Amino acid sequence: MATLPFLSIIIAAHNCEKTIDDTFDSLINALGPAISESEIIIIDDGSEDSTAQKISSFAEKFSQVIISTVNYKNIGMVRQHGVSLSQGKYITMLDSDDIIKAETLTPIFTFLHDVKPDMLLTRLHEIRDLNKINHQWSGLKPEKISQNEAITRFLIHKDLQAHLIGQFIKRDIYIENKIPPMTCYEDFYIFPKMLTQATNIYFQFDSHYYYIKRQGSLSTSLDHDKIKNLLTCTIKMEDDLPVKFRHLILCHWLDIYLKHYDSLTENDHRSIVKKHVVMTHSLGFFLNRHVRFSYKRKALSTLWKN
Structure with a gap:
């Protein structure tokens, strides 16, 4: 054998x-x-x-x-x-x-x-x-x-x-x-x-x-399908990881919003992304020591847009 x-x-x-x-x-x-x-x-x-x-x-x-x-x-x-x-x-x-x-x-x-x-x-x-x-x-x-x-x-x-x-x-x-x-x-x-x-x-x-x-x-040739896959994976990541990581996962949603929001063609996808961006406007997000200052600044930049 x-x-x-x-x-x-x-x-x-x-x-x-x-x-x-x-x-x-x-x-x-x-x-x-x-x-x-x-x-x-x-x-x-x-x-x-x-x-x-x-x-x-x-x-x-x-x-x-x-x-x-x-x-x-x-x-x-x-x-x-x-x-x-x-x-x-x-x-x-x-x-x-x-x-x-x-x-x-x-x-x-x-x-x-x-x-x-x-x-x-x-x-x-x-x-x-x-x-x-x-x-x-x-x-x-x-x-x-x-x-x-x-x-x-x-x-x-x-x-x-x-x-x-x-x-x-x-x-x-x-x-x-x-x-x-x-x-x-x-x-x-x-x-x-x-x-x-x-x-x-x-x-x-x-x-x-x-x-x-x-x-x-x-990374240099993103298109609509790739961005849709990114959204699908981020949703799954949120489901798969424990809730204690939610603030760090929100950083990924911020990136999607700031980099790819205009490329999302489906209204429900835009709604999902905006909902998560609003969730960054919380004391817990800003106090989380693992969330980089750059993301806290990004969250502040979206405050009046949402």
């Missing part, structure tokens, strides 16, 4: 012929001997360039590679399909245009084996200039954080964001949280709930993962 892999690495690929070879090379260099305990699941989602050939060539070199070809044109469906194929105790995800720092995954494997956390979360190293990639890493020095602290850091965008890439999360938690068929923000939809289901959480500040921000990325 074959031994099950310890880590499932899920890669979503779509028309990435220019970047995927570098991504593959970085993964192998990062894994080292830990590849023997891994499975590399590559989902080719309707690529029309030479991506499929590059994936096949990679698979010929490593028996740990599993290829699935789909035509979803939907990142949420792709990621969930990858989860459904996985067998590892832990899952991590890698985008097909990002880079993992050299020799970083072997110590991470050792840590996961020894400590058995529910989550090892990392701060992604965001980079725009590829010439600045140098693979410098100070080593694995994770800090144990409480569930309360993890949720707080996530809500105030301090180190933690709702990325599934670069994180190491028990597969059991993924099984409990189906990734929705969204074209963006699929990670934001499930991440808050996942945090509430984890108690043994560690955070690594010096990231092993280069998150490459490219021209035309989500």
Whole structure:
């Protein structure tokens, strides 16, 4: 009977012929001997360039590679399909245009084996200039954080964001949280709930993962559908997180109001956003020490408009 892999690495690929070879090379260099305990699941989602050939060539070199070809044109469906194929105790995800720092995954494997956390979360190293990639890493020095602290850091965008890439999360938690068929923000939809289901959480500040921000990325090309997804995810986050975090969640509603309100085309969506903005006009919001001063100022700026 074959031994099950310890880590499932899920890669979503779509028309990435220019970047995927570098991504593959970085993964192998990062894994080292830990590849023997891994499975590399590559989902080719309707690529029309030479991506499929590059994936096949990679698979010929490593028996740990599993290829699935789909035509979803939907990142949420792709990621969930990858989860459904996985067998590892832990899952991590890698985008097909990002880079993992050299020799970083072997110590991470050792840590996961020894400590058995529910989550090892990392701060992604965001980079725009590829010439600045140098693979410098100070080593694995994770800090144990409480569930309360993890949720707080996530809500105030301090180190933690709702990325599934670069994180190491028990597969059991993924099984409990189906990734929705969204074209963006699929990670934001499930991440808050996942945090509430984890108690043994560690955070690594010096990231092993280069998150490459490219021209035309989500943050620079928002449209009506993406904003609607953002609203859906924020509503779900409010439902999933304990009420004690309500003031920090209101900061997210403030951002939607100030950045995207004019792009909301449905009256009920506008009504939901305005209702939450009004909720920031409270003593509790202004006295909450976790709410940044910038958001208190934003709330004041909306006082006479609502």
